Amino acid sequence: MNAENDYKKWLNTRSMIRPPVHMADQIMARIKSSEIKSSNQSRMIDTYYQRFIENNLMQASLGLGLALVGLFRLAYVSSLILMP
Amino acid sequence: MNPKKDIDSITKIKQGDIHGFEEMVLTYQTPLFVYIVNIIQHKQTAEDILQDVFITAYTHLNTYNRFLGKFSTWLYRIARNRCLNEINRKKEILEPDFPELPMETSPAEDLLNKELFESLNEALDSLSFEDRSVFILAECDGLSHKDIARIENIKTGTVKSRLSRTKEKLRHHLKMNMGEDIEC
Numbered sequence: 001m002n003a004e005n006d007y008k009k010w011l012n013t014r015s016m017i018r019p020p021v022h023m024a025d026q027i028m029a030r031i032k033s034s035e036i037k038s039s040n041q042s043r044m045i046d047t048y049y050q051r052f053i054e055n056n057l058m059q060a061s062l063g064l065g066l067a068l069v070g071l072f073r074l075a076y077v078s079s080l081i082l083m084p
Numbered sequence: 085m086n087p088k089k090d091i092d093s094i095t096k097i098k099q100g101d102i103h104g105f106e107e108m109v110l111t112y113q114t115p116l117f118v119y120i121v122n123i124i125q126h127k128q129t130a131e132d133i134l135q136d137v138f139i140t141a142y143t144h145l146n147t148y149n150r151f152l153g154k155f156s157t158w159l160y161r162i163a164r165n166r167c168l169n170e171i172n173r174k175k176e177i178l179e180p181d182f183p184e185l186p187m188e189t190s191p192a193e194d195l196l197n198k199e200l201f202e203s204l205n206e207a208l209d210s211l212s213f214e215d216r217s218v219f220i221l222a223e224c225d226g227l228s229h230k231d232i233a234r235i236e237n238i239k240t241g242t243v244k245s246r247l248s249r250t251k252e253k254l255r256h257h258l259k260m261n262m263g264e265d266i267e268c
Contacts, residue, residue, distance in 0.1 A: 003258070009197065010204045015224040019117040019134060024109045027138045031105060 097145060107115055109138055112156065116163050116223050122220045123167045125209070133170060137163045140190035157234045160227075163218060164235055171213060200258075207257035211250060219250045 089107075096104025101152050116137060121130035141148075150159050208216060214236070221232045222243075230248075233240045 004148065004199050006197065007204070010201050011223055013201065015118055015226075017118055017121055018114050020131065023113055023117075023134065025108070027109050027113070027135050028102075028106055030135065030139055031142050032102065032202055070105075084147075 087154050093151075094148070094155065095144065097142075105138075105142055105170060106143075108155075112141065113138075115156075116159060118224050119220055120167060121161055123207075123213075123217060124170060131142055132257055133163070133166050137166055142165070153234050154231065157231050160231075160235045161237075166171065166226055166263070167217075168213060190238075203258060204254060207254050210257070211253065215246055215250045215253075218246045 089111075093104040093107050113134065117130060117134050120137075121127060122132050124130045124133065125126045137159065141159055148155065150246065208219070211219065218232055218236060221227045221235060222229070227235075229240045229243045238246075
């Protein structure tokens, strides 16, 4: 039991470590620096256009597919009506 | 760690609101630091890596896909890879600079604890990177086996077996050095 407590104490010493107080400020200062901010913004814009193209391509192919199915049905029905 | 809150913060960041990222830094800096400092065992290097992890996360946020896993596991994975790179890059062994916490015990107990803790630290150091990483994620950061499996890119069963093997090694090391048997 004592050894178990010691083991838990050891784990506590390992998990109770905290980063320095100013760490978050330092990270945010680096992120706010123009270089990182602009590189991130350009990546975001690239992704935005990439997603836009992907979404529209999907919609366009879906529309084309539906149109083809419609045409096929129309041709099939017309052929049935016109058949002697 | 709240996945819904993370998604809200990511949306904010994508809309150009940098405060969304500040929320993330405040949420994850402590658990990530615990992980990194326990892997690297050097406070200053761990601080540098922690900063790099957040910068990488910010600049590569567009590559995060929420359908492939939680944001927290994505961050841990960046940290894991960064630690592994650091270990491979720095072939020379860093002088251990592990922050010590004050103990509320008598000086005699302190001495005993110190000896025991040093022995356990030694045992942990002797583990492979993979075993140590799984152990720290589970025991120090308290992550679920499922999350650890995602971070380590292994199966949940492998996480369980690695964890039990590591605990067995620690138990054996302690028994050999201190004559104590632990139930961990």
